[in-house]
Amino acid sequence: MKSQGIKITPQRLAIAEVLVNSTDHPSVQQIHERVKDHFPSLTLNTIYSTINVLVKRGLIQELPFDQYSRYESNLNPHLNLVCTVCGEIKDSHQAESLVRDLLVEVKDTQNFEIAWQRMDLYGECIKCMPKAN
Amino acid sequence: MKSQGIKITPQRLAIAEVLVNSTDHPSVQQIHERVKDHFPSLTLNTIYSTINVLVKRGLIQELPFDQYSRYESNLNPHLNLVCTVCGEIKDSHQAESLVRDLLVEVKDTQNFEIAWQRMDLYGECIKCMPKAN
DNA sequence: AAATCATTTGATAACATATATCATTAAGGA
DNA sequence: TCCTTAATGATATATGTTATCAAATGATTT
Numbered sequence: 001m002k003s004q005g006i007k008i009t010p011q012r013l014a015i016a017e018v019l020v021n022s023t024d025h026p027s028v029q030q031i032h033e034r035v036k037d038h039f040p041s042l043t044l045n046t047i048y049s050t051i052n053v054l055v056k057r058g059l060i061q062e063l064p065f066d067q068y069s070r071y072e073s074n075l076n077p078h079l080n081l082v083c084t085v086c087g088e089i090k091d092s093h094q095a096e097s098l099v100r101d102l103l104v105e106v107k108d109t110q111n112f113e114i115a116w117q118r119m120d121l122y123g124e125c126i127k128c129m130p131k132a133n
Numbered sequence: 134m135k136s137q138g139i140k141i142t143p144q145r146l147a148i149a150e151v152l153v154n155s156t157d158h159p160s161v162q163q164i165h166e167r168v169k170d171h172f173p174s175l176t177l178n179t180i181y182s183t184i185n186v187l188v189k190r191g192l193i194q195e196l197p198f199d200q201y202s203r204y205e206s207n208l209n210p211h212l213n214l215v216c217t218v219c220g221e222i223k224d225s226h227q228a229e230s231l232v233r234d235l236l237v238e239v240k241d242t243q244n245f246e247i248a249w250q251r252m253d254l255y256g257e258c259i260k261c262m263p264k265a266n
Numbered sequence: 267a268a269a270t271c272a273t274t275t276g277a278t279a280a281c282a283t284a285t286a287t288c289a290t291t292a293a294g295g296a
Numbered sequence: 297t298c299c300t301t302a303a304t305g306a307t308a309t310a311t312g313t314t315a316t317c318a319a320a321t322g323a324t325t326t
Contacts, residue, residue: 007273043276064197068312081245095238102231109227111259112214118253126244140293176305201283
């Protein structure tokens, strides 16, 4: 999988596993928390370094936010649903065909070659909505 | 215009003018450069403070990027075309109807209340494309 | 399997964007 | 014009991220 030029180490495997198995777009801090049980010596430095390699090779996507970046391994065009109350981020695959239509239209009509995209919808998720009675 | 609760000062007016009249999504540093001719004493501190007020009132949008944030006053749903070569960011109004369709579909089918959105397309703008002969 | 080479790891330090504090100054309503 | 409240700007602080570099580890060759 990452045998395309990236040296494999146990640390890197652990970091990559967290990224692949997480759907909540973890931050560097969160990755660290999920890895340090198995690698108590693993520092943030190593996570930053590994993530930079993965981002540069296009294997994961970085999503810069207000305070810090979050990361995801889902590279298919999709929408990120970002709850501004609880901070949770979930992928939406609902409108995928419309997303594709959008990208095709831009490709055809704009003088712009799309390499990748980031589409965030900010608002309130169902869990944070005031309950109606 | 901003007489909805925000104290007006010459510095704030100058900053707001830059934001309204710029289409290139300026950073704090860029805003400073464009303002300090008329306000040599105006510091980055004031720009950060003013921008925070405007963002909190929903009058401008913050776009966090890798290194630093950029800002725009266009609050209508649209696509940002971000050139990864020259760094230029331009709004695309081409696919606006498709963007609206997308938002409507999510509103109807997802359990998510959209407040605002950010849609970035990353790639190469026409000026940075290798010329074909 | 051992040795070599290159790269990663992790500790420390450095950077940069952004924020906090606070005295002085200015805005805006009475 | 006075007065209250808030903004400005100087300084210091916080925090996410990157740079440096010796020691350790992974991959490759002999």
